[in-house]
Amino acid sequence: MTEFTKEEVGYMSEALRLAKQGCFTTHPNPRVGCVIVSDGDIVGKGWHQSYGGPHAEIHALHDAGKKAKKATAYITLEPCSHHGKTGPCDEALIEAGVSRIVYATEDPFEKNDKSMPDKLNDAGISVSVGLLRDEAKQLNRGFFSRVINKKPFVTLKLGVSIDGATAMESGESQWITGEAARKDVQKLRASSGAILTGSGTIKIDNPSLTVRDEMLKAIDPIRVIIDTKLQTAPDAKIYQDDKTTWIFCVDDENKTLFQNKNTKVFKVEKNGNYVNLRSVLEILAKKGINDLLVEAGSHLCGALIREELVNEFVIYQAPLIMGSNTRKMFHTPGYNKLNESLRINIKESKKLGEDIKMIAEPIYRAEA
């Protein structure tokens, strides 16, 4: 394994910081950052800013100009070597005359030319891989999941009381969590390619599921609705605006009721009497969804954990005891004994306004 210096860790950290600026705007492309370093000075910086636009390397080389000659390029992802919407970055790096390339992690994207390192070596450029690899993979976990696992990275978000209630029995749930948590949810939405919910949430809450924070310039996430028998009201808010909504059902008899050109109905296979959720995720991956945010009720959330499809939980716990006349977080008919329930690993728990924000990952049986 290549050893890297403290300075190099610093350069790659800066490249990662730059890459993060593309969090809301690059998908389905990955988030990528690049810094060009000459004689210990950062002479060029760039990041992939928007889907279809120039890659990070091109921005950074442009920023460095002639100083790129004999410099080292630190890139958070293996430079592309294929002709897509933009030209291949490896050739641009060769042309600019860099003498060394350090990238954090390999690009799993299948179209990439696996002979790329050879091409660079032939041009006299030395190549090192693996600096801050974990951090770089984490940044693009949705992209990696889509390309490698053929499904999006699934984040399940819940706003609950300390005693685990998501709503009163009546359905009343606004506003359990505070301002800071709601702002944070806007960021979660903005960094997701799609938001998944169920027909129950459409019926009860009639949400828009859009990015409302105007400070966040984001690609509008696609709203994905699981509506097994296509029974949500066609005049629900989510079917009225100019943003894309996809409905997944097993029975599309009512399909013609959904007239908005932005609303598309997908008929998928059954799993019992329900939409096969794994199939939905596979379709979403094929359509370029890297990160899927789930904002749903207990039935859909329960089904997703029982089918082991959730990758991460983001739980906002409000300082509230809602008591017993309430709805629980997860409907889980299969959990009858403690050892049948789902273990999680709490990765982070911190105060956010008056609430607690907790990030956790499931430990599914196969791994446990």
Added chain:
Amino acid sequence: MTEFTKEEVGYMSEALRLAKQGCFTTHPNPRVGCVIVSDGDIVGKGWHQSYGGPHAEIHALHDAGKKAKKATAYITLEPCSHHGKTGPCDEALIEAGVSRIVYATEDPFEKNDKSMPDKLNDAGISVSVGLLRDEAKQLNRGFFSRVINKKPFVTLKLGVSIDGATAMESGESQWITGEAARKDVQKLRASSGAILTGSGTIKIDNPSLTVRDEMLKAIDPIRVIIDTKLQTAPDAKIYQDDKTTWIFCVDDENKTLFQNKNTKVFKVEKNGNYVNLRSVLEILAKKGINDLLVEAGSHLCGALIREELVNEFVIYQAPLIMGSNTRKMFHTPGYNKLNESLRINIKESKKLGEDIKMIAEPIYRAEA
């Protein structure tokens, strides 16, 4: 208000640290610490070690010996001036020749002679009050609650899953939380004068509710059981050992079934069909209980919050999703709308082993 120097804050902090060493052994007496300072040096230290034993000041004066002359005594509580199980401390301080006394907070104990500061002034001793008062009151919040509010400080402890379940529907609840949380509960018990539970918990879990950690030399907390119709099994574990158990009921017909000399049955007034919990707390205060720890099921916990009798929550959240076939934390028939539920203030939330330990205080309607 008296201004205190940074050095003085340091002396009182040390006195508070000493006082905490009595957390498991002084009740119903308060926890008190004392340092004697001469020419900037701490020349004597003491703390109240056990109920009925010498007070903090006596230990500290003994430790200082002749160096107490013209020294300053920093004490976490107003020195006593009455003849109880031990002689009055103000006279001991006068006799030792200290020139100044700084104490953190007044002693609310009614037997205290309110002319004490005059007595000290007459002896040429200057007296200052209020250094780290809040911290000193916090340390003895149970003692203050008992003396001033005529009820113990009530801490409600719960071990729950992230989704707010305390047990599976079957009652299965061992072990939701981890080793570190269970050890922490032993400390909570050891610092409590009594532990409160309900008949349901005795029937389902058959607990001992003792301090099992042999490292904690503690006064055995009294087990207090709410058993409205006196229907728990007389052969339950809690009635078999040599530690004290008090049962509160409204119907004591079965009283003679409880033969263990350590078990005492109290008949109290009704509140609806249930034991009047406020009366129970008043009786416990009269009997010298400063700190009451509640370890109970959803009905008793729910009744305590609805009657606004809980002062603090200690909630251990385990990294577990237990799902929908589970028991909730609080049975609250009166909470039907969000604004009828109980707001809390999360004072602390931190990882403890694999669990999260959260400390919160209720914000009752009158205060909200």
